[in-house]
Amino acid sequence: MATKTSTTPGPAEEGAKSSNMRSLSRAMEVFAELQRAERPQRLSDLARNCGMSLPTTLRILRVLQDFGMVSQTDKSYRIGPAVLPAAKSFLENDPLAVAGRPVLQQLATQTGMSVSLHTRLGFERILVARVQGKAPMQYDLPLGKRLPLTRGAAGKILIAGATDAELQQVVAAAIASGHEEQGFTVEELKSRLPEPGCDYAYSANERVVGVLSVGVALTNRAGRANESMALNCPAEATTEEKIKANVPELRRAASRLSELLEGSVY
Amino acid sequence: MATKTSTTPGPAEEGAKSSNMRSLSRAMEVFAELQRAERPQRLSDLARNCGMSLPTTLRILRVLQDFGMVSQTDKSYRIGPAVLPAAKSFLENDPLAVAGRPVLQQLATQTGMSVSLHTRLGFERILVARVQGKAPMQYDLPLGKRLPLTRGAAGKILIAGATDAELQQVVAAAIASGHEEQGFTVEELKSRLPEPGCDYAYSANERVVGVLSVGVALTNRAGRANESMALNCPAEATTEEKIKANVPELRRAASRLSELLEGSVY
DNA sequence: AATATAGTTTCATTCTATGAAACGCGATGA
C-alpha cells in the first residue's frame, strides 16, 4: 500500500523538459513569466522573455484570459481572478496544507516559535502554511511566497542530499531569481549545507538578518524530500543552542505529519 | 485614453467557445474540473467529466503536474501548490484587489457593515476582497469563493441589464453549480432583479438566511459590468430601510474605486 | 505629418495532439 506523492520537481522554470504537449507547456511558461515579474507585462515582453513568437503568445494569452487565469488592461497582462478559487481549492483539499495546519499550531504553542511548512517547486520552495510564535517575526512571509533553496533551514534541508549537477541548477535558479549574487558558487552553497548524515539544517541571518532557524524534511517514503518544516525565531529571543534544542520536537512533528499524509488514502 | 479592462466572461465553465488552442482549452477545463469537485479525482473521472479520452487527459495532467499546477498521490489528482504564488501575484498586482482594499476598509468603517468586492468570472462571481463590519457575519466567506450570479445583491447587480439569452445561461450555470434548485426559471430570477433603471440591487435572506445586502456595479466604461461591491449585514443589526440608506455611500465608494482603476495606467 | 513601434490577422506548412487499440498491472472473486 505504498503511497507515492509527488509534485514533480521538473521544469517549472525556464524551459527544460521539452517534448510533450508543446503548446500547453508554453502556455504554462507564459503563465509563470507573468507571475515572475511583479509589474504587468506587455505582449512583446512576454514573447521575448518566453522565447516565442508574438502570434503564439497572443493566442495563449487569449485562451488563458477566457478562463480568467489572465486579465488584460489595455495592452498589459497580469494574473487573473481565476487563480483565487484554485488557491482556495488547494488550501482546502491538499493533504499537506490541511493536515499541516494543526500540527504547526501545536508545535508553535509548544516551542513558542514560528513554524512554517514549505513545498519544493522546481528549484524554489513555496510557503504553504505558517503559524506565528510568541515573538512576532515582523517581516512578512505570506502564503505562496517563493523562497530560495539556497538560504534558510527550510530550503537547505531540501537539497541536503543533492548531487552536484542538481546543486548547479539550484544555484543557477537562485541567481536568476535574485536570491543570490551573480558569482555565487556550488562550493559556497555546500559550505552552508548540513553535514552528511545530519537530518536537520540550521541557519542564522541567512535569508533574513536577525533570524535563526532549524528545518527538517518530511519523509515521502521512496522519494526525494519535497516538503520541509522549520522553526524560526528572531535572534533577540533565542540562541543557536536554544533553537537547536527544539530539533527533536520539530523532528517529531514532521514525522507525525508525514504519517498523516501516508495514512490519508486520497 | 480609454482604458479597457476585461476578464472576458467567456467559457470558464463547460466547453463553449471552441476553436482556438484546443489542447490548451482542454487543459484549462481539466484544471477547472479539478477545482469543481472537492474530492481528489481519478484519471478516468476527469476524462469522463471533461469529455476527453484517457490518454489525452493523462498527458495534460502530466504537464500541469510538471508545473506544479496539479499534484498526484497514487492515482488521484488535485490542485497543486503552484497556484499559491499565482494567487499571491493576483492579490498583490491586480488593480482591483489592491485599490479595493483601502476603499472597502473605509466604507466598512463608515457604515459599520461588512463590505465585499466581487469579480464576474464566466457565470459565477468570485470574492476578491472583503472587510468585516462591526456585526461579525458569522458564516465564512473566504477569498476566492465562487458564488452565484442569481443570489445576493452583489451577484444580481452584475446581470441587471442582461438579455434573456444570457439569463438563461446564468440560470443553467447556477443549477449546475448547485446554487439553485433543479426547476429554477429565468422568470423567477427576473422577479428578484432590480427594476430597470435602478442602479443597485437588494437582497434579503437570498443566499444566506438572516443576511441583508445591497450591491452596486463598478463602471468599466464601455463594457458590461464585471465587478461589484456590496454591503452585508445580519438581519438583527439592520432593516431594509437602514441598509438601503447606505446605498449613496456605497455608490460613492464604487465610483471612487472605478476612477482609481481608470487612473492607474497599468 | 512622418516615422517607428507594438499589436493583430492571414495563411501555408509542419509537426504536434489525438484516440484506437494493444498492453500491463493490480484487484476481485471464484
Next chain:
DNA sequence: TCATCGCGTTTCATAGAATGAAACTATATT
C-alpha cells in the same frame, strides 16, 4: 491458484491544430 475485470499506460498512424513569416493595422513618437 487462476481467470476476469477495471484502470492506467504506451504505441502508433493520422488528422488537424499550432506555428511563424509576412502583410496589415493601430498607436505612440518625432
